[in-house]
Structures are given as C-alpha cells and as structure tokens.
Amino acid sequence: MRSLRAVSLHTPRATESAEFYSEVWGLTPVERGDGAAWLRGTGQEHHILELHEAERNALGKIVFSVGDRREVDTAARRLAAHGTRPLAGPGVLDQPGGGYGLRFADPEGRLVELSCEVEAVVPGDPEGRAAIPRKLAHVVLNTVDIDAACAFYTQVLGMRISDWSEHRMAFLRCNNDHHAIAFNQAEWTSLNHVAYEMTSIDHFMRGIGRLRHHDRLPLWGPGRHGPGNNTFSYFADPAGLVCEYTSEVDQVQEDTWLCRTWRRTPALSDLWGTAGPPSTDVRTRMAGIPDPGHRGTPA
Incomplete structure (x- = not known):
C-alpha cells in the first residue's frame, strides 16, 4: 500500500x-x-x-x-x-x-x-495558502482485539507498527507518515475519528479560527500528541462523528526508526499541556456505537 x-x-x-x-x-x-x-x-x-x-x-x-x-x-x-x-x-x-x-x-x-488508476485532479491550492485540509491524515478505529487487528494489517496488508500507547493503541504506517491508521482497544468495533492534514501549523491554527467563526469550538485541543508528534484539534460533525485537524506528523526514516511504547498519561497525550486530558464527552463520542460492518455482505 x-x-x-x-x-x-x-x-x-x-x-x-x-x-x-x-x-x-x-x-x-x-x-x-x-x-x-x-x-x-x-x-x-x-x-x-x-x-x-x-x-x-x-x-x-x-x-x-x-x-x-x-x-x-x-x-x-x-x-x-x-x-x-x-x-x-x-x-x-x-x-x-x-x-x-x-x-x-x-x-x-x-x-x-x-x-x-483512480482519476487524479489538479491541486486545488497550488501555492498552499488556504487553511483547508490537504489530504486525509489518518483514521483511528476501535477494536475488540488489538493484537488480531495489528496482525492482519501488518502480516496480510504489509503495514508497519510505528509506536504503541501502552497496549491500548497501536499506530500503523504504510509510508513515511507516522501513522495512516491506529487501533484503539475498546468494548466494540467502531469508528473512533477521522483526521485531516493541514499544510502547516499556521494552516492548522487558522483552520481552527475559521471553525470558531462558524461557532464550532474544539471538543479537545489544540494540542500536540506524543505518539506521532502531530498537532490535534478535535471537532464533531452534524452527525456527531469526530473529525480532527492535524499537522506536522512525524516522518519515519525506516533505517533509524525505533518503535517505542508510550505511557498513557495526560502529559504525553498533549505535550503542549494546552488541551489537558480528553473529557468524558470526547471519549464517549470517540467510542461511537457498535458497527457490525460488512461481514459476508456484498461491497
């Protein structure tokens, strides 16, 4: 991939x-x-x-x-x-x-x-001035068996584990970006959140400002995560699904990168100390609802 x-x-x-x-x-x-x-x-x-x-x-x-x-x-x-x-x-x-x-x-x-061979389009902001998402950054998935999930995505799909957050979260990559998906150990299978990459930290902050002008306040953030070292600010869309602006994700050098296990503490979930730990409301939204998925059904 x-x-x-x-x-x-x-x-x-x-x-x-x-x-x-x-x-x-x-x-x-x-x-x-x-x-x-x-x-x-x-x-x-x-x-x-x-x-x-x-x-x-x-x-x-x-x-x-x-x-x-x-x-x-x-x-x-x-x-x-x-x-x-x-x-x-x-x-x-x-x-x-x-x-x-x-x-x-x-x-x-x-x-x-x-x-x-999917149709490509001309870049929408070639000079990179607009404070809007450049691409999809990552998707975080709630899993009932983090070891089985990681085994499938690494052994079958060829992804690599960049880091762990204790034995509760695993961050997987398919290129130099620290993670394209992450698995979060949970009570049921569901979507946790979707993150969109902003071009720079300036674009990231200006994007947050635009949402504030639309009366949309962050659920959590802005801050900077430990694993991945990326900035974060989480919001809720009209359906209640959690979406994130992020920027400056770590770039992995394959020959020198060492996978590490981070402790799950407020200080490491937000290195800046500006956001504090996620609230009960944020955790509830990220837990979502049980998703049976597509087992045995046509695509």
Missing part, C-alpha cells in the same frame, strides 16, 4: 454533513448522488471523503492506494492465501473517480478498498 486515499462514512445526516464538510471544514464537493456526496482536499486525490445516507452512523470503507494493477492482483492472492475472500474485484471500479481495485472485509467486518 502506498497511502491512505479516502474514507467513506454512513450517516442519517448526510446532507447536513456534506454542507458542514464543504462550507465549514473546507473540502470541495466533486460529485453528488442520491443521498451521497464525494469531497476532495487540496491534493491530487479525486476525493478523500464519501458521505452516504444511512439509518445509523457507521464506517463505510477505508481506501488505500497501491501502485498498479499488478499490486492489486498480488494483494488479492495474498488475501486468498490467508482465507479472506474479496467482496468485489479485482477489477474496474464503478464509482466516482473510477480506478482498478478490490474490496474485502477485515476480521472485524470493516470494508477495505485497495485501488490504483
């Missing part, structure tokens, strides 16, 4: 959420459908967020990019060798942005897509 490309969210408030992510959060709509919307950042990805109307909040899918069709086909064979049957593909993807890829469910039922 080359990078985290996009995330799809299901919500009963898709229309309101699409307005929030375009008019307040800073993404640009690229396509709309029946109860669905696709939005992009300022980077080259066709879209980084999909929203679909549904009865309840849930993770739709996580999308990773791969280099070419050969890598997609190789991934399909590796998945089959581990007993994971694709739900769709390998083949041409019938979706906005197109592409060639495959979809499958991970051991907890999350739908994962690997794709290549």
Whole structure:
C-alpha cells in the first residue's frame, strides 16, 4: 500500500454533513448522488471523503492506494492465501473517480478498498495558502482485539507498527507518515475519528479560527500528541462523528526508526499541556456505537 486515499462514512445526516464538510471544514464537493456526496482536499486525490445516507452512523470503507494493477492482483492472492475472500474485484471500479481495485472485509467486518488508476485532479491550492485540509491524515478505529487487528494489517496488508500507547493503541504506517491508521482497544468495533492534514501549523491554527467563526469550538485541543508528534484539534460533525485537524506528523526514516511504547498519561497525550486530558464527552463520542460492518455482505 502506498497511502491512505479516502474514507467513506454512513450517516442519517448526510446532507447536513456534506454542507458542514464543504462550507465549514473546507473540502470541495466533486460529485453528488442520491443521498451521497464525494469531497476532495487540496491534493491530487479525486476525493478523500464519501458521505452516504444511512439509518445509523457507521464506517463505510477505508481506501488505500497501491501502485498498479499488478499490486492489486498480488494483494488479492495474498488475501486468498490467508482465507479472506474479496467482496468485489479485482477489477474496474464503478464509482466516482473510477480506478482498478478490490474490496474485502477485515476480521472485524470493516470494508477495505485497495485501488490504483483512480482519476487524479489538479491541486486545488497550488501555492498552499488556504487553511483547508490537504489530504486525509489518518483514521483511528476501535477494536475488540488489538493484537488480531495489528496482525492482519501488518502480516496480510504489509503495514508497519510505528509506536504503541501502552497496549491500548497501536499506530500503523504504510509510508513515511507516522501513522495512516491506529487501533484503539475498546468494548466494540467502531469508528473512533477521522483526521485531516493541514499544510502547516499556521494552516492548522487558522483552520481552527475559521471553525470558531462558524461557532464550532474544539471538543479537545489544540494540542500536540506524543505518539506521532502531530498537532490535534478535535471537532464533531452534524452527525456527531469526530473529525480532527492535524499537522506536522512525524516522518519515519525506516533505517533509524525505533518503535517505542508510550505511557498513557495526560502529559504525553498533549505535550503542549494546552488541551489537558480528553473529557468524558470526547471519549464517549470517540467510542461511537457498535458497527457490525460488512461481514459476508456484498461491497
């Protein structure tokens, strides 16, 4: 896998959420459908967020990019060798942005897509002046078995563990970014939050300021995490799902990086000391609701 490309969210408030992510959060709509919307950042990805109307909040899918069709086909064979049957593909993807890829469910039922040849777009802010997200930074997932989740994503999908937060969180990478996904040990499987990368800490702070002008105050932050060393400020979208602005994530040098285990303390969850520990409200929102996923269902 080359990078985290996009995330799809299901919500009963898709229309309101699409307005929030375009008019307040800073993404640009690229396509709309029946109860669905696709939005992009300022980077080259066709879209980084999909929203679909549904009865309840849930993770739709996580999308990773791969280099070419050969890598997609190789991934399909590796998945089959581990007993994971694709739900769709390998083949041409019938979706906005197109592409060639495959979809499958991970051991907890999350739908994962690997794709290549997806339509690219011209960067939306080539001079990098706008305080709006450049790309999807990471997705944090609640898991009932952090060891099994890490084993699947490292042994089958080829990701690498950058750091641990005790034995409660694991941060996994697929390129030099410290983490593209993270797993949080929890009581049920669900989406924890989605993070969007701002170009710099100045863009990060100006983005927070824009949300304040829209009467949107952070649930937690601004601050700077220990694992990943990235800045953070968490908000809630109209559906109650947690979204994050972040910047300055650690860049991993493979030959010298040492995976470490961080203690779970307020001082390490916020190195600046500006945000304090997450409140009960933040933890409840990040816990979400149980998500049965796509076990055995068509993609």
